[in-house]
Amino acid sequence: MNRINNIDDRSLVSRKITTRDLTLISLCASMMAVCSWISVPAAVPFTMQTFGVFLTVGLLGGKRGSMAIALYLALGAVGLPVFAGFSGGPGYMMGPTGGYIVGFVLSALLMWLAESLFGKSMPVLITSMIAGLIVCYAFGTAWFMTVYTKNTGDIGLAAALSWCVIPYIIPDVIKIVLAAAACRRLRPLLSL
DSSP, rough: HHHHHHHHHHHHHTTTTHHHHHHHHHHHHHHHHHHHHHHHHSSSOSSSHHHHHHHHHHHHHHHHHHHHHHHHHHHHHHOSSBBBBGSSSHHHHHHHHHHHHHHHHHHHHHHHHHHHOOOOOHHHHHHHHHHHHHHHHHHHHHHHHHHHHHHHHHOOOHHHHHHHHHGGGHHHHHHHHHHHHHHHHHHHHHHH
């Protein structure tokens, strides 16, 4: 019986967030802001934001990575200029590209689920990054179409995909490759 209590106590301790966790979460939220400022303007700006999201979850794992992304979004929601073009605020998040930003949380949660089910191996990480990107594209495009239709007029799926997804596929795949390579190098150095 004592052994069972010890196991329960250890599992409770492992659920606590440490000062180190909070520091890593904050640093990664800041890194995502810097990555979003590296931007090429377009209907949906070309940024390194997705690289920052995938690197964050890849390094910190699903739980802490999701927390870092939630912190990043919260900072932007209150108006800090953490998004592309040094923008922020609820108006930006509710705008046509806001769905892609909110989709980062869905990507992180999907990556966390994959990590929980299949472990932290590099093939699992890369597969979950690709699946997370697809979820982000799907959610963001649905959001874009809804906001665009409400504010401007009807838009078809093909037009929305040609504006918001197709031009970004190759750059985003490159960001996934870079994030996976960075995770492979940094995980051992950071003892994560």
